[in-house]
Amino acid sequence: MNRVGWLWRNLFRRRAVEEDLGEEIESYVEMLTEEKVAAGMPREAARRAARVELGSAESVKEAVRSVSAGILLRQVWQDLRFAARTLKGQPGFVLVSVITIAMGVGINGSIFSILNSLLLRPLPMPHSGELVSMYQQLSGVDKRAYISGKYRFSLSEYERYRDSNRVFSGLAAYHPELGAVVNDDARETQVQAVSCNYFNVLQPAMELGRGFAAAECTGAGAPNVVVLSDAFWRREFGADPSILGRTIKVNRVPVTVVGVAAPGFSGTDMVEASFWAPLPMMKQLSGVMRDIDFTSNQISWLELVGRRRDGVSTGEVQANLAVIAKAIDHQEPKRSTVLTTSEATMLGAPNKRKALMGAGAVLLIAVGMVLLIACANLANLMLARAIARSKEIAMRLALGASRSRVVRQLVTEALLLAAMGGVLGAVVACWSGAALFGFVLAHLPAEAPPIHLEIHADWRVVGYALGVTVLTGVAFGLLPALRATRPDLNTLLKREGAGLTAGSQRAGRGVLVGGQVALCMVLLLASGLLVRALLRSQTVDPGFTMQNVAVLHYDLGRVGYSKAEARAFNSSLSEKLRAVPGIDGVVPALGTPLGDRHFISVFKAGSQPEQVSPYLEVAPGFFSLLNLPILRGRDFSEGDVARGAKYMILSEAMARALWPGEDPLGKVVEYGPEKAKWEVIGVARDAEVGNLGDSDRKFVYMPPDRADELMMQTVMVHYRGDYGPVSNAMIASGKGIDPALNLTVTKLEENLGPYQAISRLTAGAAGILGFAALSLAMIGLYGTVAYGVSRRTGEIGLRLALGARARDVMSMLVRQAMRPVAIGAGAGVLLCAGVSRVLAGLLFGVSPYDAVTFTAVPGLLVGIACVAAWIPARRALKVDPAVALREN
Amino acid sequence: MGRQQRSNLLQGTLDLLILKALALGELHGLGISRRVEQMTRGTFAVKPGSLFPALHRMEEAGWLSSRWGESENNRKAKFYELTKAGKAQLGAEKSEWDRISVAIQCALES
Numbered sequence: 001m002n003r004v005g006w007l008w009r010n011l012f013r014r015r016a017v018e019e020d021l022g023e024e025i026e027s028y029v030e031m032l033t034e035e036k037v038a039a040g041m042p043r044e045a046a047r048r049a050a051r052v053e054l055g056s057a058e059s060v061k062e063a064v065r066s067v068s069a070g071i072l073l074r075q076v077w078q079d080l081r082f083a084a085r086t087l088k089g090q091p092g093f094v095l096v097s098v099i100t101i102a103m104g105v106g107i108n109g110s111i112f113s114i115l116n117s118l119l120l121r122p123l124p125m126p127h128s129g130e131l132v133s134m135y136q137q138l139s140g141v142d143k144r145a146y147i148s149g150k151y152r153f154s155l156s157e158y159e160r161y162r163d164s165n166r167v168f169s170g171l172a173a174y175h176p177e178l179g180a181v182v183n184d185d186a187r188e189t190q191v192q193a194v195s196c197n198y199f200n201v202l203q204p205a206m207e208l209g210r211g212f213a214a215a216e217c218t219g220a221g222a223p224n225v226v227v228l229s230d231a232f233w234r235r236e237f238g239a240d241p242s243i244l245g246r247t248i249k250v251n252r253v254p255v256t257v258v259g260v261a262a263p264g265f266s267g268t269d270m271v272e273a274s275f276w277a278p279l280p281m282m283k284q285l286s287g288v289m290r291d292i293d294f295t296s297n298q299i300s301w302l303e304l305v306g307r308r309r310d311g312v313s314t315g316e317v318q319a320n321l322a323v324i325a326k327a328i329d330h331q332e333p334k335r336s337t338v339l340t341t342s343e344a345t346m347l348g349a350p351n352k353r354k355a356l357m358g359a360g361a362v363l364l365i366a367v368g369m370v371l372l373i374a375c376a377n378l379a380n381l382m383l384a385r386a387i388a389r390s391k392e393i394a395m396r397l398a399l400g401a402s403r404s405r406v407v408r409q410l411v412t413e414a415l416l417l418a419a420m421g422g423v424l425g426a427v428v429a430c431w432s433g434a435a436l437f438g439f440v441l442a443h444l445p446a447e448a449p450p451i452h453l454e455i456h457a458d459w460r461v462v463g464y465a466l467g468v469t470v471l472t473g474v475a476f477g478l479l480p481a482l483r484a485t486r487p488d489l490n491t492l493l494k495r496e497g498a499g500l501t502a503g504s505q506r507a508g509r510g511v512l513v514g515g516q517v518a519l520c521m522v523l524l525l526a527s528g529l530l531v532r533a534l535l536r537s538q539t540v541d542p543g544f545t546m547q548n549v550a551v552l553h554y555d556l557g558r559v560g561y562s563k564a565e566a567r568a569f570n571s572s573l574s575e576k577l578r579a580v581p582g583i584d585g586v587v588p589a590l591g592t593p594l595g596d597r598h599f600i601s602v603f604k605a606g607s608q609p610e611q612v613s614p615y616l617e618v619a620p621g622f623f624s625l626l627n628l629p630i631l632r633g634r635d636f637s638e639g640d641v642a643r644g645a646k647y648m649i650l651s652e653a654m655a656r657a658l659w660p661g662e663d664p665l666g667k668v669v670e671y672g673p674e675k676a677k678w679e680v681i682g683v684a685r686d687a688e689v690g691n692l693g694d695s696d697r698k699f700v701y702m703p704p705d706r707a708d709e710l711m712m713q714t715v716m717v718h719y720r721g722d723y724g725p726v727s728n729a730m731i732a733s734g735k736g737i738d739p740a741l742n743l744t745v746t747k748l749e750e751n752l753g754p755y756q757a758i759s760r761l762t763a764g765a766a767g768i769l770g771f772a773a774l775s776l777a778m779i780g781l782y783g784t785v786a787y788g789v790s791r792r793t794g795e796i797g798l799r800l801a802l803g804a805r806a807r808d809v810m811s812m813l814v815r816q817a818m819r820p821v822a823i824g825a826g827a828g829v830l831l832c833a834g835v836s837r838v839l840a841g842l843l844f845g846v847s848p849y850d851a852v853t854f855t856a857v858p859g860l861l862v863g864i865a866c867v868a869a870w871i872p873a874r875r876a877l878k879v880d881p882a883v884a885l886r887e888n
Numbered sequence: 889m890g891r892q893q894r895s896n897l898l899q900g901t902l903d904l905l906i907l908k909a910l911a912l913g914e915l916h917g918l919g920i921s922r923r924v925e926q927m928t929r930g931t932f933a934v935k936p937g938s939l940f941p942a943l944h945r946m947e948e949a950g951w952l953s954s955r956w957g958e959s960e961n962n963r964k965a966k967f968y969e970l971t972k973a974g975k976a977q978l979g980a981e982k983s984e985w986d987r988i989s990v991a992i993q994c995a996l997e998s
Contacts, residue, residue: 003948021940023964060937
């Protein structure tokens with residue numbers, strides 16, 4: 001029999017093993033007796049002598065048991081059974097603990113399951129473990145242009161990697177962020193431009209038809225084809241099985257449907273694609289970017305995903321691709337490429353991953369803190385139970401159980417509780433991850449693209465929940481177990497129960513309370529800061545007037561306008577709008593203040609260093625329309641625009657940055673790739689035009705570029721009276737020129753929506769966590785004080801009997817209770833001040849050290865703590881001193 | 889008590905003695921105890937409190953095998969016997985012991 005066999009026998013054939021052992025010892029005694037009889041002893045005396053020589057049969061058996069295989073498992077099993085028996089007698093305690101842990105583990109797990117789906121889980125495709133995402137980081141390139149994300153590749157780079165690698169069975173490229181209009185539908189839907197082999201590489205199942213054929217990707221003259229997503233096919237075409245070969249219009253260009261992807265495939269990006277088109281169709285799909293030459297080797301716009309060949313390791317992939325990157329680098333003098341590859345997930349781009357991991361970590365830490373506070377409460381309860389069981393524990397120690405054995409037993413109890421809570425919590429996590437993500441999606445700003453993500457639990461989530469559960473169990477089980485089994489426990493208890501001095505036992509509770517208060521303080525301060533940010537985003541004054549301004553949006557480039565046609569459309573639209581009753585100002589612009597389209601460029605003055613600044617092209621009247629005063633100089637005039645004058649208006653901050661302490665009027669700025677000279681004709685007051693909460697108020701205003709009116713996609717109007725009729729009239733004005741054009745109207749104030757949405761989400765989440773933390777910490781404090789006071793009834797009675805005034809005793813009790821609170825609160829404030837910078841991006845201009853928050857929150861917390869300590873203390877004082885004294 | 893302490897001290901010695909006791913053939917618990925006493929001329933008396941745990945430990949380690957049989961006076965008794973691994977172990981422990989005893993001898997005589 002081998003080890004495993006013995007283990008099996010010892011664990012599951014217990015009765016046979018025990019009988020065998022019993023008989024063996026019995027036969028030993030009998031043989032010993034025989035021996036003594038043979039030596040001449042009377043049988044009775046011999047038997048007795050043999051027994052004496054053996055000693056306790058039970059202790060011999062125990063000695064054998066303690067060396068036989070599986071002893072640890074058997075002890076664990078014993079501990080578990082004992083723990084279960086003990087807990088059965090305390091259903092209230094079990095209920096509170098299990099619910100606390102279940103909530104903690106559940107919330108932790110659900111947040112983790114979202115992060116897991118985004119960052120860790122491979123794409124939902126066949127053999128997705130083979131799929132590898134590629135990213136590059138370039139340095140030493142000065143003419144490079146990037147389209148959403150610095151980590152992408154140009155077309156020529158893609159082709160180079162695709163053709164010269166020896167590690168991929170296929171390498172696909174795609175551009176995920178495109179909107180298109182299908183069949184003159186008013187709404188825009190999401191498209192991905194993808195390489196010809198996209199469907200061959202990813203191998204998603206097809207509902208109907210096929211992916212793209214090589215002939216469809218040759219560019220000019222090739223047939224225009226698309227593959228639809230299952231959801232789009234059902235929604236827009238009622239799951240029509242005869243869709244294959246049908247022609248639909250995309251941005252007014254006829255295209256043929258060649259396939260429908262199977263359900264569940266929505267592309268390789270979080271943004272759900274409605275259909276896929278080959279890369280050469282980029283021109284038709286690109287809308288505002290239609291003038292960009294996507295074949296240029298200086299434009300990064302493609303994301304790459306490859307499928308590893310059988311038996312090729314990730315190291316080989318990295319090495320082979322690095323060789324190709326080196327070869328590409330050699331074509332440009334100073335260029336160097338850093339290539340990264342990773343298993344393909346829903347969110348791959350390193351910048352996005354980093355941002356989300358940061359946010360996720362902050363959230364997990366915050367939730368973990370709440371869980372810790374809850375653990376401290378449970379530890380308190382456990383400690384109280386352990387004290388109540390001190391006789392039992394002392395007895396076991398006295399009977400020879402080692403301290404570690406007793407600690408193990410007590411921790412087993414905690415772990416059993418944690419496991420019950422953890423299982424429940426894992427169930428909560430599986431269910432609430434998807435619900436939580438749905439909630440977040442529902443509260444995103446309306447303009448956000450449709451996001452598709454399957455949240456479901458897998459082994460990673462279960463493993464995480466398990467880990468959290470075990471940590472929880474150890475966290476709230478170990479400290480009480482160590483304290484309860486302290487060698488001097490008995491004497492300590494005796495002294496403390498009767499004496500007047502505060503025991504060191506209270507110090508242990510003080511640490512728990514202080515820790516709770518510190519964590520609670522951090523969370524409350526964070527939520528205080530976020531709530532302040534929310535208030536600010538609701539009542540913000542960006543430095544210009546947003547009321548009574550409506551914005552008309554449209555995209556001429558996408559629907560095939562030429563530049564000349566666009567210019568004609570724009571000027572006749574402005575004329576029509578001016579004629580609408582109730583409209584008293586019309587300003588075409590490249591984008592809107594605080595809008596979602598951002599334009600950033602480099603500006604240079606003389607020998608000064610270059611300044612990077614956001615800019616907008618705005619027609620004359622922009623500043624008066626928004627009540628944004630021009631402090632020096634003047635606004636653009638219609639004449640300036642018509643002449644194509646190279647004039648600029650700067651914000652104060654930009655003027656200061658370019659010419660510190662000098663008068664900027666009449667000075668010259670170099671701008672644009674051709675380094676044209678632009679003259680400064682005005683300085684506008686600083687305002688938050690680019691981004692809400694930016695401390696940097698640099699901004700540049702330029703007149704509309706007459707040469708390219710395709711970019712002009714918004715017209716701002718100032719109106720009086722009701723918004724409804726004005727907005728209808730605005731749409732009608734546009735439709736009057738081009739009935740098929742897709743136009744929308746929004747209020748300028750709606751630009752605050754995304755900021756408010758983020759604030760509402762973060763402040764809401766932080767508020768809930770902060771409230772949970774506060775409640776838990778105060779319950780903990782209340783419990784600690786109540787328990788402490790109840791143990792000191794005798795002492796209090798004695799003090800009162802000796803003539804102490806109730807008020808003094810009360811203040812002593814509260815003071816003692818508040819000492820750990822004060823220490824914890826101070827630590828919490830310091831801790832939060834140390835880490836609050838991580839929130840800076842969410843605060844929209846509220847300082848991470850905001851004085852209001854940092855005084856109000858600690859005040860509030862300490863105030864509530866005083867009440868939580870005062871209530872149980874008051875109750876203790878109501879006890880009749882005589883009764884209190886007799887109790888001891 | 890004194891002997892017990894010494895046998896604790898010489899944990900490895902107990903194994904060696906039991907293995908050696910069984911080298912000549914199978915024995916039951918009491919038999920092993922008596923054989924050890926006889927071999928060590930009464931210096932070591934192995935008490936049941938250390939004998940049985942050692943036997944079970946060594947059996948689980950695969951050095952011994954056991955069977956129920958009849959004792960010399962027709963009592964039911966559990967007999968232990970060296971396995972192949974046990975014989976190898978005896979050899980190994982013996983040479984280890986030789987090495988140590990020579991070393992200690994040297995140390996004491998120096």
